[in-house]
């Protein structure tokens with residue numbers, strides 16, 4: 478009888494040096510590391526920060542399903558979200574999380590999307606009305622205006638306008654307003670940051686005050702009306718934290734995925750032609766706003782959307798902190814370790830996805846169905862009990878947006894404006910923009 482191989486200690490997990498160039502190379506780089514080193518390695522960002530990367534379907538299954546109790550969202554996400562945005566649904570754990578998620582779930586079922594679709598259609602129509610007149614647009618900027626208006630309207634009942642625009646600007650400033658040593662002193666940056674945070678809190682507190690006085694039957698209404706087992710309502714602090722996370726998660730990722738979907742279709746004419754055939758078949762000649770039944774029937778568009786989310790997942794890796802010792806792929810990972818399950822790396826594994834760097838939506842269609850053949854290989858929305866709360870919301874919104882835009886405009890990638898998805902530790906985005914020339918379709 479051969480002896481079981483001993484589990485190797487944490488220190489023997491391969492340690493890989495990091496260079497900034499990898500931002501643009503990340504999915505390819507992580508997939509290559511997983512192929513050569515195996516599904517566990519550490520990245521050496523700095524001596525203080527060397528998180529463990531877990532890559533591939535088995536790793537995703539471990540974190541999202543079999544051993545999910547060992548992987549804390551709080552220990553993973555809270556250091557990333559920071560003190561600014563508080564303790565919302567994304568960075569809660571255990572029973573507290575389950576309680577809050579139960580309150581929110583009913584507002585995110587597929588059946589509930591029927592309520593949001595008219596608002597989505599309205600915002601999409603208004604926000605794209607002047608595209609042809611402008612000649613060239615940055616899809617990544619335009620889709621943010623749309624997804625933020627939709628999130629603010631659907632989740633908090635605020636109508637598009639200067640107030641919602643200001644809220645969006647504040648979130649962007651807080652998320653992307655990096656310290657710039659050429660213009661900032663440490664004090665000036667801190668002052669700017671603190672003042673944006675104060676303004677944001679003020680706006681959300683006012684919104685909560687209004688909703689407490691006159692509860693609505695949307696998500697914010699559900700949150701202000703909810704009571705815990707002692708009959709107590711949520712505090713303002715808790716409600717602000719939920720709204721922060723919901724408004725960020727509810728638009729940032731959909732912005733990136735919808736912009737990439739449109740850009741990838743603009744640059745893959747054969748696939749675009751098939752999407753157009755399907756739109757003509759399902760929507761006919763009618764100019765009417767798209768319905769839920771039609772959204773469901775748009776399978777070719779759905780596969781293209783899946784493929785955009787495979788190639789450029791907006792959440793490139795999701796953070797966790799271990800709450801107990803874990804063993805995986807022959808290595809010991811002790812309690813208290815910072816871990817990332819790599820969504821982008823998993824999506825680029827050649828062992829799962831044929832020719833992974835190619836935009837090939839048919840990989841999701843029968844008979845190939847590469848995502849279904851290997852469960853947990855395709856995880857743009859995470860998985861298991863902590864799967865993205867807004868997965869239905871995002872898919873309906875992005876399909877409605879693409880259907881509307883593709884029927885009315887022809888898009889062509891702007892020459893001299895290269896498209897590039899940059900990944901840092903967690904999020905990926907086309908930070909330099911996705912620029913297209915726009916013309917009205919006859």
Ligand code: HEM
Nearest residue numbers: 567726727730731734792795857858859865866867870871
């Ligand atoms: C294309 C768009 C989207 C993508 C790619 C995306 C991706 C993800 C991923 C990967 C997770 C899991 C993170 C983890 O495992 O740690 C997640 C969680 C979450 N997402 Fe999304 N998301 C999208 C849209 C949305 C929308 C539209 C909403 C809200 C309206 C939303 C709300 C949330 C929330 C609240 C969570 C935390 C759920 C929990 O921990 O219980 N997301 N999302």
